Amino acid sequence: MHTEGNVLVQSPIYGVIAEFHDPDMLMSAAERAREAGYRRMDAYSPFPIHGLAETIGFEDARIPWLAFGGGIFGAVSGFMLLTWVSVIDYPWNVGGRPLLSWPQFIPITFECTILFAALTAFGSQFFLNGLPKPYDPIFNARNFDRASQDGFFLCIEAEDMKFDVEETQAFLRTLGADDVSPVER
């Protein structure tokens, strides 16, 4: 995932991967890998498994805040646009009615809020996930095309401080994996 790290960057091995046939087994394997002291890992599954990201020690609350910020931006910019146009740039006296007729600005302000919040939520998901990314070393893993169908994978990455190709593989085998193999970069 992240390339910054320590001395193991040169290794041709991206990590070792274990395949499970069952999400519950993947979950307990991730838990035990975490207990064993591994930190740099990722799990791959064909559908979202709730709690799995937290189990591998992943937390990120940025998207909701970013979307909230996008919504605020949309609301403010939408309202400011209408106000600026109607009051400053193109004031138009219609029978003495107020120029800043804010209730009539609400629908467009609302739509702008939604639009910018949605664009932010959508865009930040891709940006933070680093997508699109046509090549990823994980695609070299054996059987990895099952990860989008019925395979459940746990990959301990070579950047982990505790990582050792042989030892980590041996460890993963103790977790009841169907298959354990190294992943080349």
Added chain:
Amino acid sequence: MATRPLTGGSGSGTTPPAAPPPLRNRLVPQNFIDGTHNYETITDIIGAVVLSPRPPMIWFIMVGLGFIGLNFMLLAITWLLLQGIGIWGNNIPVAWSWDIVNFVWWIGIGHAGTLISAILLLMRQQWRNSINRFAEAMTVFAVMCAGLYPLLHTGRPWVDYWLFPYPNILAMWPQFRSPLCWDVFAVTTYFTVSVLFWFLGLIPDIATLRDRSTSKFAKFAYGLAGLGWKGSAKHWFRYEQSYNILAGLSAPLVLSVHTIVSFDFAVGIVPGWHTTIFPPYFVAGAVFAGFAMVLTFGLPLRALYGLKDFITDKHIDWMAKITLATGLIVFYGYILEMFYGWYSGNVYEMGLVYHRLFGPYKWFYYALLFCNGVWPQFLWSPAIRRNMPFLWVTSIVIGIGMWLERFVIIPVSLTRDFLPSSWGSYSPTLWDWMLFLGTMGFFTFLLFLFVKFLPMINIFEMRDLHYRYTGGHGNGNGHNGNGNGHNGNGDHATDGEKVLTNQERSALPETRGGSA
């Protein structure tokens, strides 16, 4: 066929219910997948619709018909651009007619998609997972059809960009206080958000197709569209955050869009338009028409592609119930419209009620009451909700009824102004017909292309459903069983040996639960 309760656990596996629960007791959550399935068969059946080398003959026929319709649409648009909107039946006083009728009709159809995908998601109605993808596609295509009409109705579509507040040297701005301008913002936002939502939902399934397809071109195309999705837990985490936020944003959005559409009328002072019931009544009508359209296309597709295990009779039943419920709201709207006419104490408002009931367009009004008020009452009967051909006919009747509703509201109201000297009449021309049928063709064409090239049922959410209700293999501990899951398999004697294939493993408890 066994219906598994949510909290059944392994207990339900060992003692299967003797008989399916009676219809009235079906308030407990149930499995929304019929038959015996595992992750592989779910992926297989839904993916096969896309990946099978030759689609069924009926697919070619429908795409062909749609393509013919599309060409009629292009012809109608071309002639319109050359001649101006004088080729339509629009006149003064009926300046808004089929173009606006069809705009409102199409955009209403789109609303069911958003309702199913966003509002039912927020309410944790998991039965939505089988139908949301298809309904979202309908939303996107219906909004495309809808958007065409007002754009063409401007008369000079080549300067439609004037609708947007862009920096210009014309010393002009759009009239931001007009509901018509609100419409521009509402519909473009709605279209954008619908496309984002749809595409975001598609990404993991496109990745599945990438990994399953055998042809080089398909692998490349799906690889490109899938953006390198790898199913990482970290990605799923952010994905779900983003998806839920989009759902949360779409829910108020869809309500706002049809509210604003109704403002196009309700803000005007034309008799029959100037009522406060319009926003909720329009939104309910949109959902009503939309669910009917989902049934119109969903029922044949379900039969054609053998998807009855995923779009079960229960789904159909519930969709029919929502149709009935929204239909009753709409019917209430019709009653209130008459009430308002009387209660306003206004001679023009009351005049419009008489005009609708006894005027030259009275048959349209009676047909509307029949299609939307009387016929949907059949849906009270469970037997009719299970009778697919009848239900399909009902969905068509509702589609026609909702079109008539907009016809009665828009041109029929406009033929009666405040002064008898400005009364008029309206009839459509050949070009009105051609454009309307053309957009239907366009819609059909896009929808069937979608069915062929993208998974019409959300595959990953079906896997998730399968997991939630069976634990992937009949273990009902589901996703809560973090540490428990591994050990929880102990009650399957074969599980510890790890010699069975995934498929056999998944099938095991299913058959045990189902055969007894």
